[in-house]
């Protein structure tokens with residue numbers, strides 16, 4: 247079974263994402279900010295990270311940069327954020343994000359993005 | 367499943383749908399009726415299906431009937447729906463259609479008909495696929511005709527506007543950036559693709575639009591709610607417009623079995639049907 251780390255400071259978003267991911271037969275772990283996510287990536291080695299942009303302690307972008315620096319083979323990274331502007335999307339792709347989900351999102355969107363990055 | 371006993375207003379509205387479009391709303395889907403028609407009723411301050419039925423009958427212009435029918439159609443679609451089908455089109459069907467067209471000495475143009483195109487994502491996906499593969503067929507043109515019976519779906523397809531939530535469904539973000547541009551909170555098909563699809567409103571059970579032959583016809587997730595007789599009629603329409611040796615693609619779970627001998631499942635390409643040469 248594939249494993250997804252959901253990184254978001256909103257408990258509601260984590261719950262919604264978990265619900266959708268579990269219905270797609272994906273195991274879910276959670277983190278509330280980038281720093282916590284980094285340590286979880288060390289210990290649990292997820293297949294994919296669903297990543298919010300704006301979070302306290304460490305942002306999604308900082309997380310991604312550190313992940314790139316520390317890991318040679320890293321999980322797929324899908325940004326999932328309300329930052330829906332062209333500038334943010336391009337910056338995320340330049341930083342190596344594999345996909346981008348604009349909030350609000352639904353099950354079909356998430357499922358199709360997981361297929362696109364090859365996790366489903 | 368909720369059990370619902372059809373009232374005469376429900377029967378009248380579902381008969382209207384079937385008469386105009388061939389789509390049958392089965393008893394088990396009747397519960398959708400009130401939800402689907404909610405916006406039409408609210409816009410006219412109509413408070414019950416009975417009152418709506420009467421208003422439809424009283425409206426000689428037929429405008430209200432059109433809104434009712436549009437609201438009852440299932441327009442669900444997405445970019446690259448069933449991604450493996452689009453991979454097959456790009457990897458196998460387009461190259462083979464090009465080879466066949468060349469062998470016949472025809473001009474370097476392929477023709478595709480999306481029958482039941484909804485809000486346009488299927489046709490735009492084909493246009494993207496063809497342009498992405500440009501290097502493999504530099505001198506070829508692709509004509510895409512896309513038709514649907516729904517006024518509102520065709521109007522949206524023609525506008526090129528795709529609401530944000532649909533813009534990301536099935537579409538890799540890199541493709542979204544390449545082919546679309548932001549438009550307020552939504553996205554719009556960009557100038558490089560606009561003009562590559564000819565969207566027309568047309569009824570598959572009484573078609574006016576397609577002319578000539580198509581190398582590839584997509585009629586996906588349209589047949590589902592047709593009666594077997596309607597399906598047979600529709601397959602003859604599709605056969606009439608299929609180029610010799612052309613392909614037909616249906617939705618997952620749709621089949622030609624017991625419905626037509628004009629198309630035969632294609633063993634090399636799972637999910638594709640080939641036009642059988644008329645004897």
Ligand SMILES: C[S@@+](CC[C@H](N)C(=O)[O-])C[C@H]1O[C@@H](n2cnc3c(N)ncnc32)[C@H](O)[C@@H]1O
Nearest residue numbers: 387439442443482484514515516569570586587
């Ligand atoms: C579920 S959508 C499928 C869209 C697209 N082909 C896909 O697979 O994603 C079915 C479409 O068929 C259209 N349709 C239903 N009956 C039709 C008819 N008699 N003539 C033309 N279009 C029809 C509906 O309006 C709807 O947009």
